[in-house]
Amino acid sequence: MAGTSAPSASADASANGSHAAAEAPVGAPTNPMATALLTDQYQFSMAYAYWKAGKHADQAVFDLYFRKNPFGGEFTVFAGLEECVKFIANFRFTEDDISFLQSVMPMCEGAFFDYLREIDCSDVEVYAIPEGSVVFPKVPLIRVEGPVAVVQLLETPFVNLINYASLVTTNAARHRHVAGKSKVLLEFGLRRAQGPDGAISASKYCFMGGFDATSNVLAGNLFGIPLRGTHSHAFVSSYMSLDDIPDKSLKSKDGSRCFHLVPSSYFKFLVGFQVADSLCGVFGETNQSELAAFASYALAFPSNFLALDTYDVMRSGIPNFCAVALALHDLGYKASGIRLDSGDLAYLSIEARKVFCAIEKDFNVPGFGKMIITASNDLNEETIDALNKQGHEVDAFGIGTYLVTCYSQAALGCVFKLVEINSKPRIKLSEDVAKYVSIPCKKRCFRLYGKEGYPLVDIMIRESEPTPKAGERILCRHPFIESKRAYVVPQHVEELLQCYWPGKSNKPRAELPSLEKIRSRCMQQLEKLRPDHIRRLNPTPYKVSVSAKLYDFIHYLWLNEAPVGELQ
Ligand SMILES: Nc1ncnc2c1ncn2[C@@H]1O[C@H](COP(=O)(O)OP(=O)(O)OP(=O)(O)O)[C@@H](O)[C@H]1O
Numbered sequence: 040m041a042g043t044s045a046p047s048a049s050a051d052a053s054a055n056g057s058h059a060a061a062e063a064p065v066g067a068p069t070n071p072m073a074t075a076l077l078t079d080q081y082q083f084s085m086a087y088a089y090w091k092a093g094k095h096a097d098q099a100v101f102d103l104y105f106r107k108n109p110f111g112g113e114f115t116v117f118a119g120l121e122e123c124v125k126f127i128a129n130f131r132f133t134e135d136d137i138s139f140l141q142s143v144m145p146m147c148e149g150a151f152f153d154y155l156r157e158i159d160c161s162d163v164e165v166y167a168i169p170e171g172s173v174v175f176p177k178v179p180l181i182r183v184e185g186p187v188a189v190v191q192l193l194e195t196p197f198v199n200l201i202n203y204a205s206l207v208t209t210n211a212a213r214h215r216h217v218a219g220k221s222k223v224l225l226e227f228g229l230r231r232a233q234g235p236d237g238a239i240s241a242s243k244y245c246f247m248g249g250f251d252a253t254s255n256v257l258a259g260n261l262f263g264i265p266l267r268g269t270h271s272h273a274f275v276s277s278y279m280s281l282d283d284i285p286d287k288s289l290k291s292k293d294g295s296r297c298f299h300l301v302p303s304s305y306f307k308f309l310v311g312f313q314v315a316d317s318l319c320g321v322f323g324e325t326n327q328s329e330l331a332a333f334a335s336y337a338l339a340f341p342s343n344f345l346a347l348d349t350y351d352v353m354r355s356g357i358p359n360f361c362a363v364a365l366a367l368h369d370l371g372y373k374a375s376g377i378r379l380d381s382g383d384l385a386y387l388s389i390e391a392r393k394v395f396c397a398i399e400k401d402f403n404v405p406g407f408g409k410m411i412i413t414a415s416n417d418l419n420e421e422t423i424d425a426l427n428k429q430g431h432e433v434d435a436f437g438i439g440t441y442l443v444t445c446y447s448q449a450a451l452g453c454v455f456k457l458v459e460i461n462s463k464p465r466i467k468l469s470e471d472v473a474k475y476v477s478i479p480c481k482k483r484c485f486r487l488y489g490k491e492g493y494p495l496v497d498i499m500i501r502e503s504e505p506t507p508k509a510g511e512r513i514l515c516r517h518p519f520i521e522s523k524r525a526y527v528v529p530q531h532v533e534e535l536l537q538c539y540w541p542g543k544s545n546k547p548r549a550e551l552p553s554l555e556k557i558r559s560r561c562m563q564q565l566e567k568l569r570p571d572h573i574r575r576l577n578p579t580p581y582k583v584s585v586s587a588k589l590y591d592f593i594h595y596l597w598l599n600e601a602p603v604g605e606l607q
């Protein structure tokens with residue numbers, strides 16, 4: 040390592056073998072706090088001990104994986120890879136970092152800090168499953184190879200960058216699944232997320248998981264995510280009456296006329312609702328301050344008018360909205376819709392739709408019945424599922440707290456385990472076999488597809504084994520349970536781990552796709568999955584297996600490492 044210069048954000052390609060020069064440079068992590076000091080102290084303690092023992096350059100292989108799918112489901116979406124690659128592309132210690140480390144580790148010899156000054160990730164290789172892929176427990180999402188002291192320092196930031204990203208992407212994908220493809224999903228979580236980084240990550244990864252847009256303006260700027268929003272109750276309640284709007288003039292959409300939208304422009308419609316055939320008796324008096332707020336919003340956004348119910352949805356919000364929408368219609372504008380933010384969203388959306396359809400008919404306004412109904416208010420997978428079961432007329436869901444805080448599961452529980460050192464496979468044992476025994480060896484991982492095009496099973500094999508081939512029968516074994524095994528003749532075989540950081544090897548670096556492309560990958564992968572793996576109630580577990588050779592080796596190593604007890 041000594042003598043290699045640390046890669047910088049823009050010039051990292053030079054540290055990256057001959058292919059890298061032709062490849063796009065990797066930028067900096069989104070969060071400037073993602074630096075080499077963003078790790079647990081024990082990583083430095085271990086690095087020092089490795090260094091003292093002269094072991095720091097031993098070649099280690101670590102796997103990053105998780106043990107259990109989140110949210111009671113049977114799938115996970117892998118996210119956060121791009122940030123990991125950016126992290127290692129920029130990994131090095133500044134003089135300030137070194138001074139700080141010296142101050143908190145005064146017991147360490149000075150030469151250790153000279154060693155830290157020199158290190159970067161030019162000797163590290165990173166293999167990973169493409170971001171946005173559907174993934175399963177135990178299969179390595181990322182394999183990191185390199186000098187043990189350096190790779191150990193990467194453990195904490197890598198797990199940090201993958202854990203929440205994958206959790207919230209999966210949460211978003213689950214919300215998309217329950218809402219259905221045709222609904223618009225808006226992420227409204229900024230105010231409730233775990234700080235600025237939680238919010239920015241949530242916006243990015245909810246989009247990746249299938250949301251259509253965010254209310255988070257910075258996320259729109261950073262990632263190009265479409266921005267969407269309505270208005271708040273405060274906006275509505277800040278108006279007292281139509282007198283609050285000094286200039287009520289509005290040009291018709293074609294620019295030919297200019298109108299003053301005075302109270303009578305609205306009242307004629309409000310009175311009209313009372314006598315209209317299909318609305319007879321539905322509406323009485325409405326809240327005038329709400330009417331003023333809606334009118335003001337319409338004057339500001341005549342082509343994008345929408346209204347938030349604030350006082351009483353059916354008695355006030357809907358008639359006020361319709362009166363303003365019809366006044367706009369007289370001037371050639373088409374209103375957008377309403378947001379329901381309280382009460383029974385199934386009932387209210389159905390009632391609102393009835394009114395819109397009745398107005399379309401009675402007032403002869405084509406398209407009025409298709410007004411967009413957005414719903415919000417503490418929504419989550421369960422409430423959307425309940426709304427679906429009851430029947431509703433909601434077109435778009437605005438979801439905040441439950442989505443971005445991953446309310447029903449706090450963490451994914453990713454781990455980073457040593458599987459090989461100096462070409463010697465290593466295993467971590469545990470009392471709880473299926474959960475905690477790690478799968479040793481540097482492995483290759485494949486997804487085997489069946490006749491119907493669905494993935495059947497993921498299989499891990501030893502590096503030295505032949506690649507599984509389409510049409511060739513292969514024995515897939517449960518890693519720990521002897522009796523669970525099956526022959527598979529795959530129709531198609533997909534290698535999962537690709538090289539994202541080749542270190543000093545000459546391997547080409549896999550591209551880091553755009554957020555849009557990753558999002559498409561995620562949606563396509565979920566569509567390709569057998570529906571029983573993604574259903575909400577009692578989903579079928581997807582099979583994760585090892586080859587017969589790897590099975591034998593795991594069990595040989597297990598017996599070798601587990602001490603034999605003595606009973607007395
Ligand atoms: N039809 C429905 N089925 C199941 N859950 C619903 C339905 N409609 C709304 N919900 C959910 O029920 C909860 C209602 O919240 P809450 O009891 O606070 O009422 P609210 O309408 O917000 O009242 P308020 O406006 O007085 O604060 C929300 O989480 C909302 O998403």
Ligand SMILES: O=P(O)(O)OC[C@H]1O[C@H](OP(=O)(O)OP(=O)(O)O)[C@H](O)[C@@H]1O
Binds near residue numbers: 227
């Ligand atoms: O999924 P959610 O967390 O509900 O996110 C969206 C909510 O955030 C806003 O209101 P806020 O909660 O700030 O105030 P309110 O509930 O008093 O309207 C908005 O009106 C939604 O209700």
Ligand SMILES: O=C(O)c1cccnc1
Binds near residue numbers: 227
């Ligand atoms: O634009 C909205 O309607 C919005 C944004 C954030 C939170 N709640 C609602």
Ligand SMILES: [Mg+2]
Binds near residue numbers: 416417
């Ligand atoms: Mg709320």
